[in-house]
Amino acid sequence: MMPWVARSLWSLLALLTLLTLCATTFGALKLPLDILWHGDSTLRQIWFTIRLPRVLLALTIGGSLALAGCVMQGLFRNPLADPGLLGISSGAALAVAMWVVLPFSLPLVLMLYAPMLAAFLGSLAVTMVIFVLSQRNDNSLSRLLLVGIAINALCGAAVGVLSWLSNDAQLRQLSLWGMGSLGQAQWSTLLATASLMLPTVFIIWRLAKPLNLLQLGDEEAHYLGVNVRQIQRRLLLCSALLVAAAVAVSGVIGFIGLVVPHLLRMWLGADHRAVIPGSVLVGAILLLVADTVARTLVAPAEMPVGLLTSLLGAPWFLWMIFRRGGQHG
């Protein structure tokens, strides 16, 4: 890795730390950091049990979504691949909605992970479908995105049917969660998400080099000694897992996975050894900032952060399509 790239990553980490500390002070209630040393214990309690997990959850989810986008773009060799656009998030969302509405039950130990398990099955199913389709022939972008549209429509309709079946409490839970919000933040959800995310990030980081070689093409990577099928399978599983962990906790938060890796590639180049950690850091920063805005802008109420990221991300997506012009079709 070039020295300037490493320096950039370290400065991102520093920025992330700084912003994290700042973000814990903002919110419906201002909590300046010095309450940690000498303040009353109620405020400290609020900071520790509500504010801190919320902020850390934003980091975790933002990092996961951005990294999932980064990995998918690498696998599909396509800068427009995004878990949201390809329908992977909505596959996960549908599975979670089924979990909320339909009467399943599981042993108590698994209950904490149950939404994630459901989300994982959903995201994995969609990922597989899309990947098989993309392998079949030309890997054309329009085809992938069309499949994504179809899957989004299908899952959206199915979630609609489930909402129609659901009772009032379930309906409220579904619709709030569906807009994408970090309002559920607690230490338990944070730990569940982070315990999935951190190992997954580590595994993906270890696969950065073969993922680089895959950019030459599947066949070329094979000639360079890469076990192509195995690497693809692992990366798909990992990215589905990241999407699942994020969606199960926070609903569908769109466009982070599209925007962040793209920015990183413009800045640091295409090498995944830089883009992978960079995506995690910038994704975390972006969602942290968006979530902080979402919960301070209309305080004491808060807006779902998913609406905010989509409002910013969708125009970006349009811009990318226009900029690429006739390159695909």
Add this chain to the structure above:
Amino acid sequence: MAKRLQAVNLCYSPVLRDINLTLAPGELVALIGPNGAGKSTLLRALTGYLPPDNGHCLLDDKPLSAWTPQALSRQRAVMRQQSQLGFDWPVEDVIIMGRAPWEQGNSRNVVEQVMAVTGCAPLSGRKYNALSGGEQQRVQLARALAQLWVVDAPQGWLFLDEPTSALDLYHQQHLLRLLKTLTQTGNLHVCAVLHDLNLAALWADRLILLHEGEIVAQGSAQQVLQADTLSRWYGADVHIGQHPGSQTPQVFLAP
């Protein structure tokens, strides 16, 4: 270093039938044949990408499938016709990918050497996707050579699928002269699919003519490039002449 690559009764239905072939270092072989004869498929079978339905592909008497991917990738490299890259990479980064099977220690050094011999040095610092088709082919050749580079020269088996398809006259000549020189050191075997029979005649030690998945003729240019052989297997009406500067036959289409 391995001593020979052998195809024994190699079948890949329905494209290849009963191919027997030995490829040894020090030789430049041209695979020729009409469209759809199975040249690219044969290449993929010889490189271990396509596992044969029947028969074997043996590298030092050991089936290719029994080699670990890394050990195999240190013995043979492949350059395909056209390679599109995901995302935008600098030329050096593409070439250094060829060093993936090896320890990374002297990669930069090897990259410099292969860029010099393939004429890629002027492309240094450019982005791969912004290059012309011919320039991309040269970069891919440099990458393939980097993969086989040991000390100061490439060793092993280099497979090329129509390496000259996008090259201008100068670079066609440069490429084939380079391949010829590299094979003459005795450590490199080059097996290239060539469409241009006249290039094959000038530089290949052996021509292998494929038709409907079978080897129908092989040998020196004088043996293979004969008017009746070519019109029989290609269906084209040709004259055979002689190269004005050497003894090799040259093929001319009848008007």
